[in-house]
């Protein structure tokens with residue numbers, strides 16, 4: 001357990017100190033930046049979910065349902081994908097909880113480069129504006145993957161979207177640089193690498209990928225823009241270019257990007273599972289190293305998106321083999337979480353409920369990845385709704401669940417309010433059920449013959465009459481899932497007005513950010529000289545009076 | 554609206570995979586192997602999770618029990634067991650893939666040309682058809698290329714999928730063992746009519762196939778030009794963009810256009826006569842009709858003079 005702090009900070013809550021709108025817009029405080037990111041990514045999530053519901057409604061019944069033109073449908077799935085990927089799942093956890101908690105977990109005053117941090121916020125906003133411009137100009141219809149030659153021949157405003165993604169890339173790189181430098185140089189003297197909270201290992205792995213892979217995306221997007229504007233022909237077979245080259249470039253970033261998304265999520269789960277089981281995290285080093293292993297191996301597997309692109313069998317074999325190795329670190333983490341729960345005292349507050357949802361859904365997502373890593377089976381299910389189901393189980397079932405777990409977890413520290421725990425549990429159930437209803441049927445129809453990005457499946461019904469049935473279930477699930485998200489928003493926003501005042505340490509966590517007041521004070525408190533073991537909960541006991549955990553006397 | 558046929562109980566084939574048109578699909582055993590392994594590990598993980606949550610739920614007065622915070626042997630076990638298992642899956646998937654990708658000698662060769670949004674299957678005698686006809690029990694190799702964007706050929710019943718890329722040839726092969734009709738779909742997103750880019754695979758006996766091919770290749774000689782034009786209108790995929798009932802699609806309808814004067818996008822006008830139609834087919838961008846996007850690709854080299862004559866005759870009949 002951490003030694004108690006010498007003195008608590010005397011400054012006021014970061015929410016009101018210093019006051020005024022201007023102090024927010026120009027703030028260098030990582031906590032405020034994290035909070036503003038939270039508002040922004042939540043808006044992006046709402047926008048993406050709105051598109052998702054339109055897509056789901058359209059697919060419920062064969063033939064045109066609410067979208068009368070395929071071109072509209074194609075814009076919807078493109079916008080859904082682009083908004084969710086670039087504006088939500090990539091930035092979500094590092095930009096919100098990473099920004100908010102990382103310096104406090106280190107007992108540092110702020111991140112290493114606070115101005116860069118603010119720039120990353122504004123780059124995000126500019127990227128967001130570009131995406132909104134895309135919307136105003138009618139949307140794009142390339143799919144979020146921008147494959148040429150389609151993306152170079154469509155009449156939709158691809159350049160706007162590409163510039164938006166390019167700028168968002170810089171937002172991501174800035175966050176990555178900041179976290180790398182902060183973790184390297186600003187750990188307190190008593191905190192060696194293996195004393196860091198595991199959330200920081202997750203952020204560290206992510207930061208490595210953000211800094212190394214994002215520039216490749218940036219260059220790829222620039223090339224695409226040049227191709228459209230100047231017709232340089234690098235991806236155009238008519239001019240001797242190669243469209244497959246784009247796919248290599250694109251996935252060289254976008255595969256590691258899935259680990260940008262999932263590593264911080266796994267970090268959140270490591271914290272939550274340990275805290276709510278009142279047990280020391282099991283196998284700290286294996287979890288920490290597995291984050292690094294994922295970050296490094298993740299760079300070597302991009303070709304698994306291209307097994308049917310005509311790449312040679314040898315290349316296919318190598319990528320398939322490497323892909324399977326990435327499965328191992330994830331498996332290690334899951335087993336270590338289970339071992340952490342073993343013989344614990346498991347409390348089912350909302351953060352833990354969502355961590356359990358994560359294990360359930362990410363479990364399915366990870367395991368179904370085996371079908372896609374294996375060459376023979378990938379040939380059959382590639383580009384079908386099986387793949388759609390798989391990556392929603394990992395991205396939404398993984399990242400979104402971890403985001404909600406983290407949101408419920410850090411909410412008291414961020415806002416100073418407690419929310420209704422029972423309703424929080426209800427939202428977890430609703431989301432779990434809605435999620436499985438939405439996506440599980442998509443595995444079945446995918447392997448039975450339903451391609452992805454498909455406006456109308458009427459003509460498939462002769463061979464696959466069962467599709468309508470599964471599509472209806474999926475839509476019902478989709479609305480349940482989004483209903484669950486609305487409930488979460490309602491519960492949390494309501495707490496701002498009627499929630500009880502949050503204790504300093506409501507869950508009994510051992511990491512440093514819980515040792516200050518709730519909401520966190522403006523000035524972070526420095527770490528004690530001897531930072532103990534943050535996963536040792538023996539010295540904490542529940543205090544009925546404050547409804548929070550305090551040091552044993 | 555949802556008939557009983559729509560219920561999953563009525564679905565053909567297995568629960569996960571559609572009926573196979575081959576006797577020994579290489580992919581299916583691997584799929585079921587992985588499914589078994591996945592189910593086992595899912596039940597293990599979620600089973601343990603639920604058991605722990607129930608058994609070790611927080612109760613007043615009950616403190617967590619002290620257990621080791623790491624155990625090298627245990628952790629190495631759950632590193633190596635999954636490693637061995639994924640190694641086995643990799644091997645199975647790889648060997649099946651090699652079997653799926655290695656065509657036997659003496660394949661029957663067909664060529665495929667994909668374009669937005671139509672399939673063209675080119676037979677050894679030069680006949681081009683919008684559907685894929687093959688003889689049963691013989692290995693078929695498809696050599697494919699695209700005229701515009703990337704498409705993907707998927708025949709679920711044969712577990713075959715391969716992207717079709719402009720500027721290069723990709724190929725795949727299969728052997729259909731059961732006479733029948735199967736779906737052939739485009740799986741690489743290719744624009745507006747992606748979900749309409751559907752063809753069928755007709756598996757015939759060898760005699761039926763030969764008879765079909767002889768007939769199919771001969772329609773220009775055996776049919777009157779206007780009817781041959783109608784066949785071409787189908788087989789060359791004009792129907793994907795041009796209707797014959799007056800409704801505008803991606804392109805203008807053919808109904809009643811012959812002899813009309815049309816406005817062009819550049820402000821000029823043109824009379825739809827034989828030469829105009831010929832030019833529209835061979836150089837579609839030369840005169841673009843106003844109100845439409847210039848998305849029609851040229852048919853230069855894909856249609857003969859006789860074909861064009863037949864198409865013109867057909868368009869003339871559409872009053």
Ligand SMILES: [Cu+2]
Pocket residue numbers: 254255258301302304305
């Ligand atoms: Cu990948």
Ligand SMILES: [Cu+2]
Pocket residue numbers: 704705739740741742743744747748750
């Ligand atoms: Cu397509």
